[in-house]
Amino acid sequence: MLHNGAVKTSLTSENLPHATLARLAQANRDFVQAFPGEPSRRQPVHTVYGGAHLFKARTCQRSGEVALDVMRTYAPDPVTFARALGLSFASALPDDPAALANAPAGSPGYLARLVHERVLEKLAREPVEDFRIDFEDGYGNRPDAEEDGHAVAAAEQVAEAVASGTAPPFIGIRIKPLNEELRARSVRTLDLFVTTLVTRLGGRLPEGFVVTLPKITVPEQVEALVSLLEALEAALVLPPKSLLFEVMVETTQSIFLPDGRVALPHLMALAKERCTGAHFGTYDYTAGCSITAAHQHMAHPVCDFAKHVMKVSLAGTGVLLSDGATNVMPIGPHRAAEGATLGAAELAENRAVVHRAWRLAHDHIRHSLVTGFYQGWDLHPAQLPARYGAVYAFFLEGLEAAGARLKAFLDKAAQATLLGDVFDDAATGQGLLNYFLRAIACGALTEAEAEQMTGLGSADFATRSFVKILAARKG
Numbered sequence: 001m002l003h004n005g006a007v008k009t010s011l012t013s014e015n016l017p018h019a020t021l022a023r024l025a026q027a028n029r030d031f032v033q034a035f036p037g038e039p040s041r042r043q044p045v046h047t048v049y050g051g052a053h054l055f056k057a058r059t060c061q062r063s064g065e066v067a068l069d070v071m072r073t074y075a076p077d078p079v080t081f082a083r084a085l086g087l088s089f090a091s092a093l094p095d096d097p098a099a100l101a102n103a104p105a106g107s108p109g110y111l112a113r114l115v116h117e118r119v120l121e122k123l124a125r126e127p128v129e130d131f132r133i134d135f136e137d138g139y140g141n142r143p144d145a146e147e148d149g150h151a152v153a154a155a156e157q158v159a160e161a162v163a164s165g166t167a168p169p170f171i172g173i174r175i176k177p178l179n180e181e182l183r184a185r186s187v188r189t190l191d192l193f194v195t196t197l198v199t200r201l202g203g204r205l206p207e208g209f210v211v212t213l214p215k216i217t218v219p220e221q222v223e224a225l226v227s228l229l230e231a232l233e234a235a236l237v238l239p240p241k242s243l244l245f246e247v248m249v250e251t252t253q254s255i256f257l258p259d260g261r262v263a264l265p266h267l268m269a270l271a272k273e274r275c276t277g278a279h280f281g282t283y284d285y286t287a288g289c290s291i292t293a294a295h296q297h298m299a300h301p302v303c304d305f306a307k308h309v310m311k312v313s314l315a316g317t318g319v320l321l322s323d324g325a326t327n328v329m330p331i332g333p334h335r336a337a338e339g340a341t342l343g344a345a346e347l348a349e350n351r352a353v354v355h356r357a358w359r360l361a362h363d364h365i366r367h368s369l370v371t372g373f374y375q376g377w378d379l380h381p382a383q384l385p386a387r388y389g390a391v392y393a394f395f396l397e398g399l400e401a402a403g404a405r406l407k408a409f410l411d412k413a414a415q416a417t418l419l420g421d422v423f424d425d426a427a428t429g430q431g432l433l434n435y436f437l438r439a440i441a442c443g444a445l446t447e448a449e450a451e452q453m454t455g456l457g458s459a460d461f462a463t464r465s466f467v468k469i470l471a472a473r474k475g
Contacts, residue, residue: 035316038434040464043320044129044170045391045442047279048378051138052150052173055131057160060168064127066381070330071120074354075385078109078116084355085362085386087112087393111396119388122443127384129442130170130375133158135189136177136214138379147185151192159200170208172246177215178224187228194243198236205238210276211245215284216254219263222247222270229274244274250281252288255309264313275319279377280307282324298324298364304371311372323368325377330357330386358386365390374438388443395439403453406432410455410473429466437464 050059075081077097082090089108094100103109133154135147142150154173161167173193176186190211198205213225229243247267249255257263268275282303286296297303303324310321332350336342342350361383368376369391378387409429436454439445440461451457460469 036318037316038430038464039318039320042169042441043375043438045374046128046376046378046387047130047132047170047322048128048384049132049134049138049174049325052133052135052154053139055133055154055157057157057164057166059157060128060131060161061166063381063384064123067127067384068120068123070354070382071123071385074330074351075116078112081116081119081385081389082112082393084358085389085393086359087115087362087389088397106400111393114396115389115392118392118443119385122388123384126168126443127381128168130208131168131172132212133171133173133193135186136174138174144185144188147189148192151189152196155193155196156200158197158206162201162206167206168208170210171206172208172210172212174212174214174248177217178213178221179215179217183224190228191232194232195236198238203237205242209244211243212248212279213245214248214281215251216247216249216267217251218253219257219266219270222267222275226270226272226274241272241274244276245271246277246279247271247275248279248281249306249310250284250288252285255306262309262313264310268314268317268319277320277322277375278310278314279322279375280310280324280373283327298326299367307371307373320375321373322375322377323364323373325379326357326361326364326383327379328357328360329380330354330361330382331380354382357383358389361386362390366394369394391442392444395435395442395444398435399439399445399453402432402435403450406436406454406456410469429470433464433466433469437461 048060048063056062071081075084078100079090079093079095079097082093089111092108093112094109100109100113103113135151139147139150158167158171161171173190175190176182178186194205197209211225211229213221216222225245229245230240232238233240233243247254249264254263254267257266264278280303282298282300283296285306286300286302287293289302291300291302307321307323314321330353332353334342334346334350365376365387368374376387378384406429409432436445436450436456440447440450447458447461450461456469460472463469463472
């Protein structure tokens, strides 16, 4: 409550600690600059990794075609798909998929049908949101002349994809580590690829282009990459800071520095605002922690620890986080010879293998989502149905409750709200808004549906800011 001038105060211009308050004001400004909050840019739900030697302009479209074929073969209806993934509402579904046709909104049958329909639509429209052309683990070590050729050819294929409209919204390359053994090769591949790509595109980069730096062991590797990107921008006459990168967190040295400090804030400082993301590398990290291969998986406690360090140290900085990949592929062991067909037993075994891998992937993705990691890796087109099925189910299951909470909170003009037995305060508002923004961005929900559930309009969602929405309403 503001007091008028008649109320006596003890602090005057003579005894007010002006210097301390000035330092406080500067510290507050520094904090806002260092921690701007959730970025306004879209975050892809996954990054698909593929060897550089295999990349073609239609690779992403072809991935969608393969994924659709796998889904139609092994999950031709909503009931089969929900049960294969192990969705939370699958046990409540009838055996006959036809019974889902008139399922009421919000019911298990309705959700199963909606997830299935929207995954099929997504695979046909935009099967890959982010693709990383891999010159590291997915490519291997090859003769220099061979990698030179692949670097140029892959860049030319990206340029062709951009020109033909077949490029995904986000794309980039993963170079080899900048360690002493591979740094020369890594630098050359980066130079060849970027130079060729910019030249073929008439002096520009594609939207959403990023370089991935793997296996960081010393901070100087991040510092060196920044210098290399600056030099490339100057040589190719690109705008400053147009070449961006993401780091992979797959070594213990990228979690803690030798002196015990958390590494990521230091690495981000060296990145000079060029680092857009941090991706967790499940298998290298667990191997570095002496976890045997049989127990290396995304939900291992050592992974949760590392990812929580990532979350805590990068929260609010605008750096987007990604989890790793499930390495069990949904690929049946039996393939029909040309002109032949598989027998019933072979088909059944293929189906069981695919469903088992899908469920594992679903469980890992769900674990990531619950712990605040909204992006992960996929390594094969057959994993895409599980990716989108898990993501869409995660958002669609909670929409009604989230919509009611957000609407009630807005109606109360950001006062603390009790809806049922759930208490919401101001800190919850942006989280609820982000929930809908992410659901819309990935295709789980249409903007019209979100508007109906929340009472917000397209202009409100465009602000991406709960504070701005409230300010507009108060105005």
